[in-house]
Every structure is written in structure tokens, then in C-alpha cells.
Amino acid sequence: MKPLALTVLALALGSARADGLSATERQIVAEVKAHAPHGLALLERAVNINSGTMNHDGVRAVGKLFGEEFAQLGFATRWSDMPPAMRRAGHLIASREGKQGKRLLLIGHLDTVFEKDSPVQLWRRDGDRVRGQGVNDMKGGDVIIIEALRALHRVGALDNTSIRVVFTGDEEDAGEPIAVSRADLVDAAKRSDIALAFEANMRDQQGRDTGTIGRRAASSWQLKVSGRQGHSSGIFSDSAGYGAIYEAARIIDGFRQQVIEPDLTFSPGLIVGGTDAGSDALGAAGQASGKSNVIARTATVEGDLRYLSYEQRDRAHAKMQAIVAQHLPGTSAGISFRDAYPPMSPTAGSLAVLQVYSQASQDAGLGAIPALPPGQRGAGDVQFVAPLLDSLDGLGATGNGAHSPDEDLEIASIERATIRTAILLYRLTR
Structure with missing residues (x-):
């Protein structure tokens, strides 16, 4: 375990009382509960602003809404624009400087997958749940950050703390180059x-809220295959070979049979083949032409690769390349890989932060928080910073149907997560 993680765990756990919360922590919980309606109203306002990644005006509007909240809590706020060529709105950054306790970075995002031309799903309450665009992914999490900080502010617990908040405007579709779009976050x-x-x-499977100490990387691969064009009656012969489509099928099935291991996935998402075939620069669309009586001359496959560590990535790459190299007669093929989001590998330090969070939850009467199996999460912004410092994710709201028109949120999860977060922040900044 890192020395920092040991210190954090010892100090934060030491601040907990055997009988639960301290007097100040009980005040913090009371403030969270008293202002729960304000938090829900803020979430409704945010959800009713369309902020699809490419709706730059909408992303900025949500950023303005949340930025005003941070300013009221004594944070210095600014908007970080991206270069026009990147076609991204930018990020909201809020900060306060102090010398007390640990320096914290809180991460959220303003954008959603629902662009302006998506089926409109405005805020709709149904009993103890609400629906809306980005309600749990992740405007609910953004509101939890704000409301936890508000509770600390009202009891004077933000004084002399060092807290930075970065709400990115393109988490759902990160701008290129990544080194530019994530520079503020890394800084x-x-x-x-x-x-x-x-x-x-x-x-988890027992219905318990969890914490995320690991997330799999997001990367992609492209397979290009060539065969000998000729009359289909000659296929499988020494002179004609097997054609590009059979070779592509062999390779993909070889991946399925030989590369699988825990926490690793590789999915072919687009395949085109024929006399002439190829995909666009983004690997999101393809075109093909050919005839049933002509052996396919070319094939292209665009795929996704998710892994939990660079060691796992390297194993997968080696196995996939070896399979590609075993060409059927009359064919050739090559595979290339492109990394995007780095992995967030579980570490002792991140587990220590989770233990502090779990203890805060238990002391508040909200139960222990186990670690979510890392293979169950995809990519997120925290992965760009996890190699630099101890990190914990999954502290947001609880809901269903993220990225779908049925996305919803359990209202009670906002208060529950806000209480846990506020106590965690208080203990880490003492």
C-alpha cells in the first residue's frame, strides 16, 4: 500500500467514532436532508437542458448552471474552451485553495449521449423514481457533488480545504487529441x-451499493484482409484460395476460441467484405460491392477491445496477432490497434479510499460499500488520472437504463450518496 493511502486510511478511520458520527458530521447529515428538495430541483433543471456532446450550447448551459452553484460555495470557477477544430464545448473547472487535509479532485461530466435530434425525454417523475436525459449518467452525480459541498459549506467545513472540481463536456465522446481534451483533468x-x-x-448481485476501484480500458482494432479475386467455382483450390471473407471469419472465430480471459472483451462491431469493401475514417460506417459468383477480394472488420491492465492488453494483442498470421491459402491479413481510455487497474491505495468511504457509509447507518468487480464497468474520465493518484469511482446516483430513452434514477439514492460523500470529504480534509 502506498504511504499516502496508509495515511489517508488511518486518519480518516481515526476520525470516526465508535458510536457512529461525530457532532459535526451529524450536522452535515442534517444539512443534506434539509436541502434535499433543492438538490432535486437543481437536477430537474439540469436534465431539462439538452446537453448531448455535440450540442455545445447545451453543454455550456449546464456548465453555467452548475458553475453558479460552485460560485455560491466560494469556489473560483472558469470555463476551459477547446480549440475549434476539436468540435467540443469545453469543461467547467471550479477550485478552492487551502492547506488542511488531503487535496481532492472531484470528477463529473456535463454531456450526455442524447443529442438534440434524439427522442426528447424531459424530466418525468413516477413515484420514487424520475426519468430524463442523463439523469443518472451523470447529472445525478454532478448534483451529489454540489449538494455534499453545500452541506459542508453550511457548517463551515470547507474553510481552508483544497478541492478541485472538473466537469468535462465530452465524456461520452472525448475530443481528439486526447492529450488536449484531458489536459485540464490531468493538470x-x-x-x-x-x-x-x-x-x-x-x-452488486446482493443489491448493495458499490464502489469502483477498477475500470477497463477502451481501445479499438481494425482487421484488413485480402484474397484472390476469381470465379466462385474455384474457391478452396490451390490457385484461387479461400477468399477474404472466409479468412476474416476464421480470424474472428479464432479470437473467440483462443483469446478470452476474465475481464477481457473484444467485439467485432462492423464487418464489410466483397470485391471492393472498406470502412470510413471513424470506423463507424462501411461500403461494399461484390457478386455471389465472385470470390471476395477484400474485407475489413472494426472492433472494440476492453482490458483491465496493460499486461492483459499486451497478452491479447500477441494472441490476436498470432491468429491473424495463420493465413488460409491465397489470403493475407493485418491487424492494427488503437488505445483510447487507459485502464484503471485496482490498487491498494484505491482500495484504502474505498474503505474510508465504506466506513463513512456504515457510520451513517447506510451499510458497508463493497468493491464492484472491475470487469463490470466500461471506460470513464477517472481513468485518465488513476495512474497518477489514488482514485475511487461510482459515487453517483443509482438508476437504470443509462444511454437509453428509459434512463431513470432512484430519488432516494441522491440523498444517500450525498450523505456518504459529504462525510467522506469531511474526513479526508480534516
Whole structure:
């Protein structure tokens, strides 16, 4: 375990009382509960602003809404624009400087997958749940950050603390180059000791809220295959070979049979083949032409690769390349790989932060928080900073149907997560 993680765990756990919360912590919980309606109203306002990644005006509007909240809590706020060529709105950054306790980085995002031309799903309450665009992914998590900080502010617990908040405007579709679009986030991490990210909470098989100490990387691969064009009656012969489509099928099935291991996935998402075939620069659309009586001359496959560590990535790459190299007669093929989001590998330091969070939850009467199996989460912004400092994710709201028109949120999860977060922040900054 890192020395910092040991210190964080010892100090934070030491601040907990055997009978639960301290007097100040009980005041913090009371403030969270008293202002729960304000938090829900703020979430409704945010959800009713369309902020699809490419709706730059909408992303900025949500940023303005949340920025005003941070300013009221004594944070210095600014908007970080991206270069026009990147076609991204930019990020909201809020900060306050102090010398007390650990320096914290809180991570959220303003954008959703629902662009302006998506089926409109405005805020709709149904009993103890609400629906809306991005309600749990992740405007609910953004509100939890704000409301936890508000509770601390009202009891004077933000004084002399060092907290940075980065709400990115393109988490759902990160701008290129990544080195530019995530520069603000990485810079904030270098000035912090611990990162906390508020993507939606996920429950385990026992129905318990969890914490995320690992997330799999997001990367892609492209397979290009060539064969000998000729009359279909000659296929399988020494002179004609097997054609590009059979070779592509062999390779993909070889991946399925030989590369699988825990926490690793590789999915072919687009395949085109024929006399002439190929995909666009983004690997999101393809075109093909050919005839049933002509052996396919070319094939292209675009795929996704998710892994938990660079060692796992390297094993997968080696196995996939070896399979590609075993060509059927009359064919050739090559595979290339492209990394995007780095992995967030579980570490002792991140587990220590989770233990502090879990203890805060238990002391508040909300139960222990186990670690979510890392293979159950995809990519998120926290992964760009996890190699730099101890990190914990999944501190957000609880809901269903993220990225779908049926996305919803359990209203009670906002208060529950806000209480846990506020106590965690208080203990880490003492």
C-alpha cells in the first residue's frame, strides 16, 4: 500500500467514532436532508437542458448552471474552451485553495449521449423514481457533488480545504487529441492527492451499493484482409484460395476460441467484405460491392477491445496477432490497434479510499460499500488520472437504463450518496 493511502486510511478511520458520527458530521447529515428538495430541483433543471456532446450550447448551459452553484460555495470557477477544430464545448473547472487535509479532485461530466435530434425525454417523475436525459449518467452525480459541498459549506467545513472540481463536456465522446481534451483533468490530478469520480453507482448481485476501484480500458482494432479475386467455382483450390471473407471469419472465430480471459472483451462491431469493401475514417460506417459468383477480394472488420491492465492488453494483442498470421491459402491479413481510455487497474491505495468511504457509509447507518468487480464497468474520465493518484469511482446516483430513452434514477439514492460523500470529504480534509 502506498504511504499516502496508509495515511489517508488511518486518519480518516481515526476520525470516526465508535458510536457512529461525530457532532459535526451529524450536522452535515442534517444539512443534506434539509436541502434535499433543492438538490432535486437543481437536477430537474439540469436534465431539462439538452446537453448531448455535440450540442455545445447545451453543454455550456449546464456548465453555467452548475458553475453558479460552485460560485455560491466560494469556489473560483472558469470555463476551459477547446480549440475549434476539436468540435467540443469545453469543461467547467471550479477550485478552492487551502492547506488542511488531503487535496481532492472531484470528477463529473456535463454531456450526455442524447443529442438534440434524439427522442426528447424531459424530466418525468413516477413515484420514487424520475426519468430524463442523463439523469443518472451523470447529472445525478454532478448534483451529489454540489449538494455534499453545500452541506459542508453550511457548517463551515470547507474553510481552508483544497478541492478541485472538473466537469468535462465530452465524456461520452472525448475530443481528439486526447492529450488536449484531458489536459485540464490531468493538470488538476497533478495538484491533488485523491480523485473521486461520480459516475452512476452500480449495485452488486446482493443489491448493495458499490464502489469502483477498477475500470477497463477502451481501445479499438481494425482487421484488413485480402484474397484472390476469381470465379466462385474455384474457391478452396490451390490457385484461387479461400477468399477474404472466409479468412476474416476464421480470424474472428479464432479470437473467440483462443483469446478470452476474465475481464477481457473484444467485439467485432462492423464487418464489410466483397470485391471492393472498406470502412470510413471513424470506423463507424462501411461500403461494399461484390457478386455471389465472385470470390471476395477484400474485407475489413472494426472492433472494440476492453482490458483491465496493460499486461492483459499486451497478452491479447500477441494472441490476436498470432491468429491473424495463420493465413488460409491465397489470403493475407493485418491487424492494427488503437488505445483510447487507459485502464484503471485496482490498487491498494484505491482500495484504502474505498474503505474510508465504506466506513463513512456504515457510520451513517447506510451499510458497508463493497468493491464492484472491475470487469463490470466500461471506460470513464477517472481513468485518465488513476495512474497518477489514488482514485475511487461510482459515487453517483443509482438508476437504470443509462444511454437509453428509459434512463431513470432512484430519488432516494441522491440523498444517500450525498450523505456518504459529504462525510467522506469531511474526513479526508480534516
